[in-house]
Amino acid sequence: MASEQVKIIHTNRHNRSVARNSGAAIARGMYLHFLDDDDWILPGAFRSLWDQAKASQAGWIYGGFHLVNTQGELLKEILPAETGNCFIHMIASEWIPLQASWINSKVFFDVGGFANLHSLEGGYEDIDISRLVARYYDFARLPKSVAVIRFGDIDSTTNYNDLVRQNRRSREKCLDLPGTFFRLRASAKNSAYWQGKIAYYYLASFRWNIKQRRLTKAASRAAYLLLALAASGPNMRFPSFWRGVWRPHFNLVRLTLGRLMEQIYQNTDWKQ
């Protein structure tokens, strides 16, 4: 620990967001990398990320990652494919882990750092920040793995309902940002499925705001829903568009792990 490259600060058992934001404030690097204490990075990872960073203007640079179980055994290697404007992918909870990412420090502070965990009902701050960055900045991808991430809930109990609420809180915040709709449209890149997904999230938010009796908010979401449908035009003839509108999205990690997911997350109550 007695290296000049290592600095320790003590925060007083607040939460992850406070600890990470404090670390970022004392950091001097052009890029910020957030690792958890049970994960690690692969040899040569920084060199590859640096090469990618030099060749790109993106606000967020990332690579693939190995998912290991709590015993450290490899489950799967995941290589996400998002590049450029990937706002709708992030809204759909595609997961680009912080452990495998470099965030440009100016970009990090522009979006205000990690959100206050209380405002997100206790979690989801990692996906939340990827959404905020994606709203304003592009992503660049490295086609090789850079980090190893422990996956599973043996030591913790996660309530799926909490995740749903946290996700919704974060998504509502993003839908409220000015210019969100047009950034979402641009990120769908003429894909019928992703255009359908834009409609899906406005529809979901419309229904939720109705339930909360936030009627003007619901009306605003309904207007964007209609706009999303109208703007999709001829893409509406494809079944993939309607699959996007009606079906929930499974992210790459969930698709890759398939059945394994339920085995790994034994303590999670997936019922809603």
Add this chain to the structure above:
Amino acid sequence: MTSTVFCSTVIPTVGRPTLSRAVQSVLEQEHPSFDFEVIIVNDSGKPLQEAPWQHPERVQVIDTYRRERSIARNTGAAVATGKYLHFLDDDDWLAPGAFQHFWELSQASDSRWLYGMTQLIDRNEKPTIQLKHNLHGNCFVQVMAGEWIPIQSSLIEKSVFMRIGGFNPRLAGPEDIDLLRRALLEEDIAETPNIVAYVIRGEEGSTTDYQQHAQASRWAREMILETPNAFHRMRSSALSPYWHGRMLRIYLTSSIWNIQHRRLFSAISRLFSSMACIFTAGSHIVSGDFWKAVAKPYASITFQRGIEAANLG
């Protein structure tokens, strides 16, 4: 001396020479009933000049890397161990006995935002006016209208600060009034009738800072108006026709702003809230004060009082 720390003073600095005076004014608050600490957040990007006040055990220096005040203060708050947080700037200073007044107030009050009187100082370090707010309990409509309680003269319970997420790092300038508003959305305040801090302010009674950052401040205020309990909280802090009128004005000006920024549904929502203001004001709407408040921009009552007292003196 008790083992728990009563209060942590966080002083962000860019290395100005006035820092010594600020730190010294805190170190002189020594009192047998409570303990306190000073956290200096050096945001200058270079080492601070060696000074004797860096050595006492109760002083801690951390270095942030030119991140501006909000982030520097939030980082100081994260390492603080006190029950209350106190934020001082490097050119302001505490009045003798300030912490003792706060300590006594904390024993007598359940409020989680404590504050005292402020002596404003001009750039030539001459005292100008004193601020005595006379605000107690729920004062949400007052701070939404534009009342400003300097954070230099305030103690904020750390749990409240953390719950509301600290200073908004995206605001530079109106971040203190934004923090006050977000805190008062849920919390009550209590005042000690003693001068606790000397605060340097450019022009007498002006709102220069505020106007310079009007746009950012506006956005922050809109975010607060979006929160579900803002209306009820404001309603219960409006206890006279004047403040009912102010509340209506807040919603009306917000609808105009939203129309100008093409946020039509938000504008409609604010118009509904404006109508609700009129209904809930009841018989207050026949009062002249109500309509005077609706018609005119807010001029701080505290500043007016301070200026009148200074002229008399």
